[in-house]
Amino acid sequence: MAEEPPAELLSTLASTAREVRREIIRMTYAAASGHPGGSLSVTDLLTALLLHEMRLDPGRPDWGDRDRLVLSKGHAAPALYAALAMRGFLPRDELRTFAQLGSRLQGHVDHRTLPCVEASTGALGQGIGMAVGMALDARLAGRMNRVYAVIGDGECQVGSTWEALMAGGHYRLANLVVLLDRNGVETDGPTESIMGIEPIADKFRAFRYRTLEIDGHDFRQILTALAEARAWRDGPTAIVAHTVKGKGVSFMEGQHTFHAKPPTEVEARRALEELGAPGELPAR
Amino acid sequence: MTRLGTPESLRDAYGASLVELGERDPRLVVLDADLSGSTRTVQFGQRFPDRFFNVGVMEPTMVAMASGLALGGRTVFASTFAVFAAGQAYGAIRQSVCYNRANVKLVATHGGLLVGPDGGMQQIVEDIGLMRGLPGMTVVVPADAPSTRAAVREVAGFDGPAYVRLPRERLPTVTDGSFRIGRAAELHPGSDLTIVAVGALVARALEVAADLGQVGLSVRVLDLASVKPFDQAALDRAARETGAILVLEEHTVLTGVGALVASAVAEGYPVPVRRVGVPDVFGESGEPWSLLDRYGLSTERIREEAWELLRARGKVQ
Structure with missing residues (x-):
């Protein structure tokens, strides 16, 4: 078992995640576009990865030995941009440009405009495949870096997700971790009423992943799972992170309607109040 | 053949x-x-x-x-x-x-x-x-x-x-073994007509050019192996110097090399263009080379299409 993460670290990450959530609201409000629900659900996972777990150097975004993150659910771009800004990869001010004409911060993650994101994503079912390629690349090169693929639960309905998972298991990629943001809700409603993916943890196990189930909003559990994944040498790890769509904003929680709907001015004000940051909204 | x-x-x-x-x-x-x-x-x-x-x-x-x-x-x-x-x-x-x-x-x-x-x-x-x-x-x-x-x-x-x-x-083997991205290879010189072809159809283009040469017609053959980027200058020259272009491809005429050449010539130096390729249908089982004939890519058909263009140019009766 991994060591218990220090309380101070947990509270720092929690307050960073809160700031990430505020930025998600500001970004999607200002752009009048974006996917707040799945950004808020994956926030704690991305914060734990980018602000603590991953070996990164914001001064050298192309450092060869850096850990790689592929946000396969590329619609959660606002969460990734905010977390990258908190880690120092981009200026906080730039978040205001999200999804505007000419911005590096495209509506879905774009490696060409923003090279510090490892891969362009947003068509579901391809991120794990790219992550498998990156993990093989590291193995061939004898590099020790790790590769994290963050997927959504609607994405578990995509056939190529399972192709790629099969490949990661086949090649026994111990440097690969697949994190599932299991918020239970896709664009049109609950996954289990649209096209059920359960028993999802059993499916990962059947595909040769050491599989852990955690509360994806509990930093102690997230960090412990990531540490266990790092210590596991016999193949890839899957982490089923049970999360809440729209987490942190009461009226968005569990609501599929906020999958791809930005907040109105009233909703944005209320959301920021709930997130402890009442006051100015960015221009829309 | x-x-x-x-x-x-x-x-x-x-x-x-x-x-x-x-x-x-x-x-x-x-x-x-x-x-x-x-x-x-x-x-x-x-x-x-x-x-x-x-x-x-x-x-x-x-x-x-x-x-x-x-x-x-x-x-x-x-x-x-x-x-x-x-x-x-x-x-x-x-x-x-x-x-x-x-x-x-x-x-x-x-x-x-x-x-x-x-x-x-x-x-x-x-x-x-x-x-x-x-x-x-x-x-x-x-x-x-x-x-x-x-x-x-x-x-x-x-x-x-x-x-x-x-x-x-x-x-x-039809080329000298060279290939450059963005360059068309002129495999046969000519001034009455140009045949632009890719893949297996390049050999058929050369056969037709040789046949027509026997009766005194001068047919240029361009191998457009570099489909993208393609050689706009070579197409411009072909249009200007030979006055008509026939395109051959083992691909649907809707979206392939014929479509590319037709639009490039229309915008560059407009001259008549005819496309010979697979019409808007799927293929079927058969001996490979007879399939080309079946789907309109026989040397006879290519010769006829070439003849039509040459007639339109007043090169033949």
Whole structure:
């Protein structure tokens, strides 16, 4: 078992995640576009990865030995941009440009405009495949870096997700971790009423992943799972992170309607109040 | 049928070239999707087992993996049949490769009708159109084995995505073995008409040019192996100097090389253009070369089309 993460670290990450959530609201409000629900659900996972777990150097975004993150659910771009800004990869001010004409911060993650994101994503079912390629690349090169693929639960309905998972298991990629943001809700409603993916943890196990189930909003559990994944040498790890769509904003929680709907001015004000940051909204 | 040089396998040329590239570049990686014997990547796999990944029947993921490997700074070749590459994996080619500008070279074998007995299901005649529509994609359709070797070296030599279409059948040698991206090769000089062709149809273009030469007609033949980027200057010259252009391809006329040449000529130096290719239909089972005849690509039909253009120019009665 991994060591218990220090309380101070947990509270720092929690307050960073809160700031990430505020930025998600500001970004999607200002752009009048974006996917707040799945950004808020994956926030704690991305914060734990980018602000603590991953070996990164914001001064050298192309450092060869850096850990790689592929946000396969590329619609959660606002969460990734905010977390990258908190880690120092981009200026906080730039978040205001999200999804505007000419911005590096495209509506879905774009490696060409923003090279510090490892891969362009947003068509579901391809991120794990790219992550498998990156993990093989590291193995061939004898590099020790790790590769994290963050997927959504609607994405578990995509056939190529399972192709790629099969490949990661086949090649026994111990440097690969697949994190599932299991918020239970896709664009049109609950996954289990649209096209059920359960028993999802059993499916990962059947595909040769050491599989852990955690509360994806509990930093102690997230960090412990990531540490266990790092210590596991016999193949890839899957982490089923049970999360809440729209987490942190009461009226968005569990609501599929906020999958791809930005907040109105009233909703944005209320959301920021709930997130402890009442006051100015960015221009829309 | 007249044949120009000894028919050679373009796939064998690809397989041998990959091994040579692998010797020179120790980071080069090759993937295949359970067709390595047919695509000839098996030769690379035997020589460099650590750098060869046969992923089984998962074309979209093969392409995504190729992108992931390429984003680490490698040159990556990925092969399968054209119908599975451009067809099954289109989304992955668009999003994982082109949208990342990843250095992935898709070498797709068994393109077009010459797949033969396996039938229309496997004979993709839409791939060139699909691939040339992708931003940043280089598209190459070699006409023989020597130029295939050159093309494989060329595409390995730049950083970015490429699609190379090879046929199942052996083709006679028609080029001098050179290939340059963005350059059309003039394989036969002429001033009365130009035939632009790719792949297996280049040999038929040369046959028709030779036949027409017997009766005193001067027909230029351009091998447009570099489909994207293509040689606008060579098309402009052909239009200006020969006054009419006939385009031959083993591909649907809707979106292929004929469509490309027609629009390029219309915008460059407008002259009459006729397209000979697969009409808006799927193929079917049959002996490979007779399939070309069946779908309107016989030398007789090509000669008739050439004659029509020559008549319109007043070169013949």
